[in-house]
Amino acid sequence: MKLKFTKMHGAGNDFIVVDAINQQVDLSTQQWAALADRRFGIGADQVLVVQKSDTEGCDFRYRIFNNDGGEVEQCGNGARAFVKFVTEKGLTTQRAIRVQTMNGIIAPRLEDDGSVTVDMGAPVLEPALVPFDSAGLAGWAEGGDTLWPLSIEQPGGANTVFLSVVSMGNPHAVQVVDDVDCAPVEQSGPLIEHHPRFPNRVNAGFMQIEGRHRIKLRVYERGAGETLACGTGSCAAVVAGIRRGLLDSPVQVSARGGELSVAWAGIGAPVYLTGPAVTVFEGEVTL
Ligand SMILES: N[C@@H](CCC[C@H](N)C(=O)O)C(=O)O
Numbered sequence: 001m002k003l004k005f006t007k008m009h010g011a012g013n014d015f016i017v018v019d020a021i022n023q024q025v026d027l028s029t030q031q032w033a034a035l036a037d038r039r040f041g042i043g044a045d046q047v048l049v050v051q052k053s054d055t056e057g058c059d060f061r062y063r064i065f066n067n068d069g070g071e072v073e074q075c076g077n078g079a080r081a082f083v084k085f086v087t088e089k090g091l092t093t094q095r096a097i098r099v100q101t102m103n104g105i106i107a108p109r110l111e112d113d114g115s116v117t118v119d120m121g122a123p124v125l126e127p128a129l130v131p132f133d134s135a136g137l138a139g140w141a142e143g144g145d146t147l148w149p150l151s152i153e154q155p156g157g158a159n160t161v162f163l164s165v166v167s168m169g170n171p172h173a174v175q176v177v178d179d180v181d182c183a184p185v186e187q188s189g190p191l192i193e194h195h196p197r198f199p200n201r202v203n204a205g206f207m208q209i210e211g212r213h214r215i216k217l218r219v220y221e222r223g224a225g226e227t228l229a230c231g232t233g234s235c236a237a238v239v240a241g242i243r244r245g246l247l248d249s250p251v252q253v254s255a256r257g258g259e260l261s262v263a264w265a266g267i268g269a270p271v272y273l274t275g276p277a278v279t280v281f282e283g284e285v286t287l
Contacts, residue, residue: 001287005035006085007042007280010077012228012257014280016044017085020051020063031287033069042285045224048078050086058100059092066223073103074169076231077260080116080277083108088279103169117274120232123239123264124167132165132173133197143245144267152191161188164240168271171202171222172236176246180208180216189220203230207237209246216254228257235271238262 003025006017016035018025027035036044049063062082064075082099086092087110096109107119127134132148139146147162150173163173173192177183183206192204201222208216219233220226234253241247242264250263260275 002284003287004282004284005042006282007044008081008085008278009257009280010080010229010231010277011255011260011275013046013077013230014044015078015081016042016047017081018047018049019085019089019091020049021091025049027287029069031069032065033067035285036065036067036069042283045221045227046075046078048075048082048085050082050091053100055100055105057098058105059094059097060086061100062106063102066221067225068223070223071102072170072223074101074106074120074232076118076120076168076235076273077229077275077277079106079108079118079120079231079273080275083110083116084277084279101169111274114276115274116277117272118231120168120235120271120273122268122270123235125239125243125267127165130165130167130171130202131199132171132202133199137197143243145240145243147244150192150195150197152188152195154187154191159188161192163192164244166236166239168232168235170232171198171200172205172233173198173202174205174207174237174240176241176244177206177208180206180218183218185218185220185226189226193220193222203233203236205230205233205237207241209241210254212246212248213250214252214254215241215247218256229255229260229275231260231273231275234260234262235264235273239264239271242266
């Protein structure tokens with residue numbers, strides 16, 4: 001079987017984008033992971049699948065598979081690549097579309113300068129809905145946020161990290177660090193991702209506050225490891241920072257792969273994510 005694909009990225013978070021409207025696509029978890037494999041496959045943080053939507057008022061359905069082949073709810077940088085892809089392929093003539101995801105509807109809009117702004121919906125802040133199991137844990141309030149102490153078992157002994165938990169459709173745990181370049185992202189990231197208090201695993205964000213409108217961010221992504229940028233991770237970090245009283249909207253997010261901008265007006269309001277979406281090459285792979 002041959003599969004046509006487009007390689008894209010958003011601030012270095014890279015994707016294989018597959019049109020499942022004009023070709024038959026029905027792959028297993030192992031096949032998605034094989035496509036995303038960086039040595040034996042094409043290589044990507046996520047595979048994005050473009051389908052027709054069966055939901056009233058939606059233009060497309062957007063499915064997301066992590067590098068490990070697991071299907072997940074949301075991908076912010078991917079949403080920008082998605083709208084660029086459907087535009088370049090002539091699948092729509094609209095600049096603003098509504099897209100059905102596993103966990104709600106998002107609304108990306110292609111701007112005149114080629115960047116994309118995505119209405120990512122409102123963040124979910126109730127721990128049980130992230131989901132995060134806070135039973136028996138004594139969290140404490142900082143501004144409008146609750147910080148949760150999480151014990152991370154490492155070879156050198158246990159270490160406690162203090163986390164905000166936020167869902168942007170997918171789960172995030174965000175901590176503030178003094179210097180993100182020295183943060184133990186590779187060591188603590190997988191321990192947080194697989195911590196038993198996160199029943200669906202979690203994306204682990206490490207945020208350095210540089211000013212009230214600027215952060216540096218690294219994210220150890222669930223099912224993908226550290227990526228060069230994470231869109232939903234940027235939204236979650238900014239929401240956590242605003243709720244803790246450390247940031248004011250809009251916030252410029254500096255990731256290792258590029259710059260993103262996040263705006264949030266507060267509880268109940270949607271988060272807006274703006275950034276680049278770039279087509280790298282087209283290909284065809286035999287499965
Ligand atoms: N890179 C993404 C997030 C992709 C999904 C994530 N790894 C998860 O498992 O939830 C983004 O830009 O949001």
